[in-house]
Each structure stands twice: as C-alpha cells, then as structure tokens.
Amino acid sequence: MEPGEIHALLGENGAGKSTLMNVLYGLLQPDEGEILVNDKPVQIRSPRDAINVGIGMVHQHFMLVPVFTVAENVMLGAEKVRGGIAGFLDHRRARREVEEVSTRYGLRVDPDAVVEDLPVGIQQRVEIVKALTREVDLLILDEPTAVLTPQETDELLAVMRSLKESGKSIVFITHKLGEVKAIADRITVIRRGRTVGTATPDASRDELAALMVGRSVSLTVTKVAKEPGAPVLQVEGLVVQDERGHQAVAGVDLEVRAGEVLGVAGVQGNGQTELVEAIMGLRPTLAGTVTLDGQRIDGWTTKRVLRAGVGYVPEDRSVDGLVKEFTVAENLVLDIYDQPPFGSRGVLRPDEIAKSAKERIAQFDVRTSSHESAVGTLSGGNQQKVIVAREMSRPLKLFIAAQPTRGVDVGSIEFIHSRIVHERDVNTAVLLVSSELDEVIGLADRIAVMYRGRILAIVPPDTPREEIGLLMAGVVNEQGMSEVGHE
Amino acid sequence: MSEAAQETAPPPAKAPEPERESFGQAFLQGLWAANTVTVTILAVVLALVIGGILIIVSDPDVMAQYGYFTARPGDALQSSWEVVRDAYASLFKGAIVDPAAVSDWISGDGGWERVFAPISETLTYTTPLVFTGLSVALAFRGGLFNIGAQGQAIVGVILAALAGFLIPLPPVLHLIVALLAGALGGAIWGFIPGFLKARTGAHEVINTIMLNYVALYFLTWIIIQKGVQNPERTDAISKPVESSAQLPRLLGDNLRVHAGIILAVLVTWGVAWLLNRSTLGFELRAVGNNPDASRTAGISVTTTYIAVMVIAGALAGLGGANMVVGSTADALTPLVVAQIGFDGILVALLGRVKPWGVALAALLFGALRAGGNTMQSVSSISLELVTVLQALIVIFIAAPALVKAIFRLRAARAARLSTSLAKGW
Numbered sequence: 001m002e003p004g005e006i007h008a009l010l011g012e013n014g015a016g017k018s019t020l021m022n023v024l025y026g027l028l029q030p031d032e033g034e035i036l037v038n039d040k041p042v043q044i045r046s047p048r049d050a051i052n053v054g055i056g057m058v059h060q061h062f063m064l065v066p067v068f069t070v071a072e073n074v075m076l077g078a079e080k081v082r083g084g085i086a087g088f089l090d091h092r093r094a095r096r097e098v099e100e101v102s103t104r105y106g107l108r109v110d111p112d113a114v115v116e117d118l119p120v121g122i123q124q125r126v127e128i129v130k131a132l133t134r135e136v137d138l139l140i141l142d143e144p145t146a147v148l149t150p151q152e153t154d155e156l157l158a159v160m161r162s163l164k165e166s167g168k169s170i171v172f173i174t175h176k177l178g179e180v181k182a183i184a185d186r187i188t189v190i191r192r193g194r195t196v197g198t199a200t201p202d203a204s205r206d207e208l209a210a211l212m213v214g215r216s217v218s219l220t221v222t223k224v225a226k227e228p229g230a231p232v233l234q235v236e237g238l239v240v241q242d243e244r245g246h247q248a249v250a251g252v253d254l255e256v257r258a259g260e261v262l263g264v265a266g267v268q269g270n271g272q273t274e275l276v277e278a279i280m281g282l283r284p285t286l287a288g289t290v291t292l293d294g295q296r297i298d299g300w301t302t303k304r305v306l307r308a309g310v311g312y313v314p315e316d317r318s319v320d321g322l323v324k325e326f327t328v329a330e331n332l333v334l335d336i337y338d339q340p341p342f343g344s345r346g347v348l349r350p351d352e353i354a355k356s357a358k359e360r361i362a363q364f365d366v367r368t369s370s371h372e373s374a375v376g377t378l379s380g381g382n383q384q385k386v387i388v389a390r391e392m393s394r395p396l397k398l399f400i401a402a403q404p405t406r407g408v409d410v411g412s413i414e415f416i417h418s419r420i421v422h423e424r425d426v427n428t429a430v431l432l433v434s435s436e437l438d439e440v441i442g443l444a445d446r447i448a449v450m451y452r453g454r455i456l457a458i459v460p461p462d463t464p465r466e467e468i469g470l471l472m473a474g475v476v477n478e479q480g481m482s483e484v485g486h487e
Numbered sequence: 488m489s490e491a492a493q494e495t496a497p498p499p500a501k502a503p504e505p506e507r508e509s510f511g512q513a514f515l516q517g518l519w520a521a522n523t524v525t526v527t528i529l530a531v532v533l534a535l536v537i538g539g540i541l542i543i544v545s546d547p548d549v550m551a552q553y554g555y556f557t558a559r560p561g562d563a564l565q566s567s568w569e570v571v572r573d574a575y576a577s578l579f580k581g582a583i584v585d586p587a588a589v590s591d592w593i594s595g596d597g598g599w600e601r602v603f604a605p606i607s608e609t610l611t612y613t614t615p616l617v618f619t620g621l622s623v624a625l626a627f628r629g630g631l632f633n634i635g636a637q638g639q640a641i642v643g644v645i646l647a648a649l650a651g652f653l654i655p656l657p658p659v660l661h662l663i664v665a666l667l668a669g670a671l672g673g674a675i676w677g678f679i680p681g682f683l684k685a686r687t688g689a690h691e692v693i694n695t696i697m698l699n700y701v702a703l704y705f706l707t708w709i710i711i712q713k714g715v716q717n718p719e720r721t722d723a724i725s726k727p728v729e730s731s732a733q734l735p736r737l738l739g740d741n742l743r744v745h746a747g748i749i750l751a752v753l754v755t756w757g758v759a760w761l762l763n764r765s766t767l768g769f770e771l772r773a774v775g776n777n778p779d780a781s782r783t784a785g786i787s788v789t790t791t792y793i794a795v796m797v798i799a800g801a802l803a804g805l806g807g808a809n810m811v812v813g814s815t816a817d818a819l820t821p822l823v824v825a826q827i828g829f830d831g832i833l834v835a836l837l838g839r840v841k842p843w844g845v846a847l848a849a850l851l852f853g854a855l856r857a858g859g860n861t862m863q864s865v866s867s868i869s870l871e872l873v874t875v876l877q878a879l880i881v882i883f884i885a886a887p888a889l890v891k892a893i894f895r896l897r898a899a900r901a902a903r904l905s906t907s908l909a910k911g912w
Contacts, residue, residue: 280783282783302782302783302785303785303787306784306785312783320780320782322777323781324777325516325776325777326773334773334780334784334786335784337769338769343766346765346767347764348764348769350764
C-alpha cells in the first residue's frame with residue numbers, strides 16, 4: 001500500500017478477504033507471516049493497536065450504538081472528558097471534532113442526529129468519520145457498497161476520492177467489478193486465501209471475473225428473442241401500505257406474459273418490496289386486483305398463491321428465505337414439506353426429502369458438504385441457490401425474483417441468471433425486481449421503472465441507461481410522459 | 488520451509504457470520520453447543536460442592552467448632568466432612584438404593600420392597616416433571632416461552648379430578664376419561680395465550696404468568712364449592728378420585744411407583760416423533776427458528792403458535808392429572824400440583840429442550856427430590872437444600888447460554904440495518 005492509493009481487494013464470497021482484513025485490524029491473529037507498516041514489522045493484537053499504527057476499519061456490519069447520537073458514537077472508545085475530570089463527558093468537543101472532520105473531507109453528517117434514525121448510507125459515513133477522528137492513515141472498507149443504493153454508492157465513491165486526495169490510503173473490499181474499475185488504483189484478486197493476481201483498472205470485467213472465479217465466466221446473459229404468450233399476472237390499480245402506514249404502492253398496473261421477463265427497476269424503497277409481498281399474499285392490499293391466469297388471487301394466503309404455481313425468491317434471504325438452523329434438505333422442502341412424496345397425512349418422509357435434496361443439490365450446483373449441513377454454514381451464493389432450487393422445483397406459471405443476486409458471488413450470479421432465462425424459455429412468466437440496473441437490463445424483455453409507489457414508465461431493454469437512470473430518479477421527460485400515458 | 492508450509496496451508500477458516508438472530512435461537516445454540524454429558528456432570532458436581540458448603544454453614548454444631556479453628560482445625564474439618572458425607576449418603580440412599588437394604592434382602596432379613604423403594608420414589612417424582620418439562624420444551628422449540636405450565640397443570644388437575652369423582656364409569660374407561668380431561672384442561676389453558684399471541688401479538692410470557700394466578704385462585708375457589716368439597720372435611724380438600732380412575736401401581740401397593748411413568752416414556756417418544764417426523768413438527772421448528780421465512784414459504788405462523796400452545800398445554804395438563812390419578816394424592820388441595828409447572832421450566836432447560844434430554848433431566852430432579860426426603864428425615868437437613876441444588880445445576884448449565892444469548896442480542900441490534908442486506912461470507 002502506498003499513501004494516497006485506493007487498493008481494491010477483490011474476491012468471491014469466502015475467498016478470505018475479510019479474514020485478511022480482520023488480521024490487519026487485530027481482530028484475528030496471524031498463524032504465520034508478518035505485517036509491515038512504514039517498512040517496520042508491527043504486532044497488531046487488538047483494534048487499539050491497529051488504530052495506534054494508523055489503521056482504521058469500517059466493518060460490513062456497522063459497529064454503532066443505535067440510540068446514541070453521531071457525536072456520542074464517534075467518541076465511543078476514546079471518550080473525552082471535560083477538564084480532565086473523569087466522568088464528565090466533553091460533548092462539545094466531540095461535536096466540534098465531528099464537524100471538523102466532516103467539513104475537511106466533505107462528509108456531511110449532523111453530529112446531534114440519533115444514529116438509528118439515519119439511513120444506512122449516512123450511518124456508514126458516521127463509521128468513516130469515526131475512523132478519521134482517530135487520525136488513521138489507512139482505512140479499510142469491508143464491502144461498503146453492499147448495503148447502499150446506487151446514489152449512496154456514488155456519494156461514497158466521491159468521499160473515497162476526496163480522502164485519497166488528502167493523502168489517506170484506502171483498502172476497498174468488494175466483489176462488484178464496476179465499482180472497482182471506477183475507483184481503484186490497483187487491484188489484488190484473492191481466491192481461496194491466496195493472492196491469484198494483481199491488475200490495473202484497465203483490465204476488462206471479464207478478465208477480473210475470471211481471476212476471481214478461477215475460470216472464465218460470462219457476465220452478459222445470452223438469451224434468444226421470444227414472442228411472449230398470454231398474460232399470466234395482471235396487477236390493476238394496486239394500493240399497498242408499508243409498516244408505517246404510508247402508501248408504499250400507490251396504484252400500480254402491470255402485466256407479465258408467459259415467456260417474458262418483466263424487470264422492475266428502481267432505487268430500493270420505492271415500493272418494489274411491498275408490491276411483491278402483496279402479490280404473494282404476505283401483505284394486505286388496500287385497493288386494486290391481482291389476477292393469475294385470469295383468477296383473482298389477492299386475499300389468498302401465501303400457501304395458496306405458492307401452490308397455484310408461483311415461485312418466489314424473497315429479497316432478504318437470511319430473514320425471509322431460509323431457516324438457517326435447518327438443514328439444506330429441510331430448506332429445500334420448506335414450502336412443500338406436507339405434499340407427497342415428502343409428507344402425507346401429517347407424517348414426514350425423511351428418506352424422500354433426502355433423496356430429492358441430493359438430486360437438487362446436484363442439479364442446482366449447490367456447494368455444500370452434505371444435504372444435512374445447516375444452511376447457515378453455506379456461503380451467500382449457495383444459500384441463494386438453495387432458495388432458487390426450492391422455488392424452481394414446482395411446476396411454475398409465474399416466477400418472482402426479488403433482488404435474486406444481491407450479495408451473491410460472480411459464479412453464482414451467472415448460474416442464477418441462466419436459470420431465470422431458462423424459466424422464461426419454458427414459458428414461465430418472470431417478474432424480476434432488482435436495484436441493480438445492469439441485471440434488469442441484461443435479463444428483462446421489458447423494464448418497468450418504479451418510483452414512489454408508481455410505475456413511471458415501461459421501456460424496452462435497449463433504452464439508454466441514462467434515460468432509465470433518470471426515470472429511476474423520478475425525472476420524466478416528454479417521451480417518457482407520453483409512454484406513461486400510452487400504458 | 489515457510490514456502491512449503493504455505494503451499495499446504497488450508498484456506499482460511501470462514502469468519503463467523505454475524506447475522507440477525509433471535510434471542511431464542513441464540514439461546515438454543517448456546518445451550519446445545521457445549522458437550523452435554525460432560526457439562527451436565529460438571530454442573531452437578533459443582534452444585535454438590537456448593538451445596539456441601541451450605542450444609543456446613545447451616546449446621547450450628549459444626550460452625551461452633553470453627554470458632555476454635557485455629558486452635559484445633561482437625562475438629563472442624565472432621566465434623567464438616569462427616570455432616571456433608573452423611574447428608575449426601577442419605578440423599579443417595581433415598582434416591583437410588585440403600586446398600587443396607589440390599590444386604591438385608593440377600594441375607595433374608597428384609598423384603599425386596601425396601602430395595603426398590605428409593606427407585607419407586609424417584610420415579611414417582613419424575614413422572615409429572617416429564618410432562619411439564621416436555622410442555623415447556625415443546626413450546627420453546629416453537630419459539631414460545633411457556634411460563635404457564637404451572638397454570639396449565641392446575642387446570643388439568645382440576646378437570647381430571649372432577650372427571651375422577653363426578654362421572655361414574657367402569658375402571659379403564661374412567662382412567663382414560665380422567666387423563667383426557669386433564670389434557671383438555673391444560674390445552675384450554677394453553678390455547679388462551681397461544682390465541683392471544685397469534686391474533687394480537689400479546690406476549691405469551693406475560694399472559695401465561697397471569698393465567699397461572701387465575702388458575703391457582705380458581706383451584707382454591709372450586710375446592711370449597713358444594714359437590715366438590717369433601718363433605719366429611721371442613722378444610723379445603725375435595726372428594727377423593729374414585730379408584731376406577733387411578734393409575735395402577737407397578738410394584739404392589741406398598742410402593743408408590745405407578746403406570747404414569749410408562750405413560751411419560753410413551754409421551755416422550757411421541758413428542759420426539761412429533762418434532763422430528765411430523766409435518767406439524769416441521770412447521771413448529773421452522774416457525775420457532777425463523778417465523779419470517781416460514782411465513783414466506785406459506786406456513787401459517789399464527790396457526791402454528793396456537794397449535795404449539797395447545798399441545799404444550801395438554802402436556803402440562805397431563806402432568807397435572809398425574810398428581811391426582813397417580814399415587815401422590817387422590818384429592819384436590821390448594822397445593823396439589825406443588826411446583827411441577829415451574830420445575831418443568833428448569834427440567835426443560837436442563838434437558839436442552841430435547842425430548843429425551845427432558846426425560847433424563849426429570850429423572851435427575853425426581854431423584855434429588857426423593858433423596859431430599861430421606862436426607863431431611865435421616866440427616867435433618869432441610870428439603871430446601873434440594874431446591875438449592877436443583878437451581879444451582881440449572882444455573883451452571885443454562886445460565887452461560889442465557890448470558891451469551893443476551894449479549895448476542897445486543898450485538899445483533901446494533902447491526903440490524905446492515906445485516907438484513909449484507910451478504911455472508
């Protein structure tokens with residue numbers, strides 16, 4: 001690492017990136033080898049040691065006290081006391097420090113805001129401010145963009161550039177190739193705990209992906225043009241509330257036909273989650289209708305919707321998708337455990353469950369030591385494959401995938417995309433919701449852009465990115481307007 | 488050399504994945520993580536050591552000798568050893584077997600009944616605890632903390648006793664009806680908090696605790712009602728349950744062990760089967776571990792909660808029924824179920840909320856209780872010491888998991904926003 005450098009550490013899930021950085025930050029001890037800071041070997045036994053030699057870290061999972069204010073969080077662990085008297089916290093000085101750091105690096109935060117009220121992107125900024133007030137020279141960002149919207153990501157990248165200009169070095173851990181190419185000065189690729197190569201940002205995405213996965217991967221989805229069939233899912237005038245009683249979905253009309261992928265693009269939090277949950281019977285609808293193959297399904301239980309031939313990949317796999325303590329086999333029958341051959345008249349058939357699990361583990365390339373491993377021990381990508389395998393194992397009319405590749409490694413993304421296209425090719429209607437614009441453009445036959453609970457426009461996938469980006473931000477031009485009217 | 492070592496170095500172990508975990512899950516993991524047999528034995532030994540100290544401290548004669556400890560330390564240590572040894576010896580004799588009785592039997596001086604009396608007592612005390620322990624354990628696996636086993640047992644004992652002396656029926660049928668009435672009573676008492684939890688989200692811990700009081704005061708009220716109270720008595724005791732509704736004794740009329748223990752083993756097997764081999768058990772475990780994912784997969788969380796509480800209540804109700812159709816008592820009194828519901832919570836924790844573990848934990852508690860009686864009569868050490876021992880064992884086993892779970896809960900809250908979106912690796 002050199003001063004004023006952004007060094008990207010690239011690798012698949014489980015490649016050892018976070019482990020390496022935890023060693024640098026003193027959370028884990030190395031078995032062998034040494035760490036050099038300014039050419040001097042150092043022993044880092046704790047985060048305190050790391051801070052002392054000038055290494056700060058922003059964790060993937062924030063280490064903030066939700067009920068404390070920003071200033072309180074920043075001084076946590078290095079509390080300043082007024083006049084040197086123990087027990088008297090110097091809030092004023094903490095606040096001043098936060099303001100100073102945030103103006104110096106262009107990191108706008110309100111020192112008096114309570115952390116739990118802040119959006120995720122700002123919380124992350126607080127973490128960065130916290131590290132900077134410790135006067136570190138090297139900042140480790142562990143998967144910082146995993147939780148951010150595209151806008152927040154852009155802001156973070158801008159912050160990183162300004163930090164770089166002021167001479168700080170940054171280790172940027174990620175597996176998103178686009179961000180790496182946008183910002184990194186140097187790229188190190190790690191696979192299975194070993195450095196497999198270094199590259200410059202000029203390297204193509206395919207080259208980087210191949211280095212990460214260890215074989216060549218196709219990042220672009222190949223699909224043949226296909227004439228869509230009859231409408232399968234029709235949503236008309238749907239209104240849905242979120243938990244706080246706001247109208248998250250404010251009158252949505254859409255239609256998905258057999259054999260087409262309708263992509264719903266939009267920044268996270270514009271009603272996509274609620275739309276999908278309402279279709280699945282997980283959330284009550286206030287107005288409007290949902291029909292599947294001409295049959296009204298709004299008001300149905302989730303079980304009935306699933307049994308009617310709908311496959312559903314929920315957006316938050318660890319909360320809604322899987323029971324982590326259950327085995328892979330049990331998770332694979334989570335929705336059909338009571339249907340023959342897995343269970344009948346209240347009795348489970350473990351042998352059938354195991355048999356089918358083995359088949360599907362092979363078919364969907366789930367990397368697990370056994371069908372009896374707890375699903376929580378699998379990597380994110382393989383967990384997601386378990387869900388996809390489960391949902392695609394029934395005869396489907398409609399397949400709904402919400403953020404199907406979030407937090408999933410490149411190899412698994414490729415696989416999941418190919419399965420989605422396969423479903424489309426066998427005439428299933430596919431509703432794809434994703435905040436990754438590339439994914440929507442790559443897979444969808446038509447793109448519906450959702451903004452503040454409404455579908456702003458439905459556009460073909462060859463629409464310029466910039467135009468879709470503007471629609472996602474709620475900007476509707478003349479042409480867009482006419483299309484909205486047209487729909 | 489170092490290069491060679493690097494070549495063979497395995498890929499680094501996965502970093503632990505800090506994901507959102509419910510309190511219950513974290514607690515269960517902590518409870519199951521440790522080597523169960525070793526930890527349990529160590530906990531029992533530790534509890535006995537601390538119990539020994541309590542025995543010494545509470546004995547005035549021994550403490551008097553500590554007054555001149557510096558002058559003659561031998562006296563104090565000698566008598567400390569003796570008092571603890573005698574206490575635990577009588578605990579053992581009362582719970583498992585009295586060697587003197589065995590030698591008497593072999594030499595023909597005593598009957599076989601004295602040999603089996605301790606075991607008979609142990610099993611008698613074990614039986615109701617198996618039921619209440621299973622009740623708490625089953626609810627816990629379904630994600631609910633059933634503090635109400637006590638109240639469910641009380642309602643169970645009331646209905647079982649009423650069926651036992653109000654409905655005239657032929658022997659076997661009468662027993663079955665009484666047991667079913669007990670299960671029904673408990674099920675009703677379990678249904679109420681289950682329904683409230685499912686429909687309104689009212690926390691089952693609060694509701695079950697409150698229903699414990701309702702059940703207890705209902706019991707003390709109903710005992711003194713006309714037709715229920717024993718007409719020959721003026722104190723609060725009901726008519727006796729007819730002999731046609733009594734569980735048969737297994738080892739003759741002089742030993743108290745009755746067929747309830749066989750029923751307990753069958754029910755343990757049944758609960759184990761329910762949890763692992765039935766679709767209801769699958770739903771129950773899924774909901775207990777992750778209600779969100781269960782709901783998304785189409786499992787009705789509300790129905791499952793109600794089913795869990797009804798079955799848990801029925802189990803506790805059966806435990807209560809055992810207190811009047813077994814050999815412990817044959818009539819309702821305000822204290823007829825003793826503490827079996829609350830002890831059931833301890834038994835469930837000690838048994839790692841797994842059915843056979845619960846049965847073994849109930850056996851340990853039953854043995855302590857039976858031995859405690861002997862210890863009290865022979866060595867004049869208060870029966871409360873047994874309660875202390877039971878509590879200490881559970882503290883040593885369950886408390887570390889509890890503490891860990893509490894801290895995990897805190898950590899998870901701080902990271903909740905990010906964890907729901909972050910990916911694992």
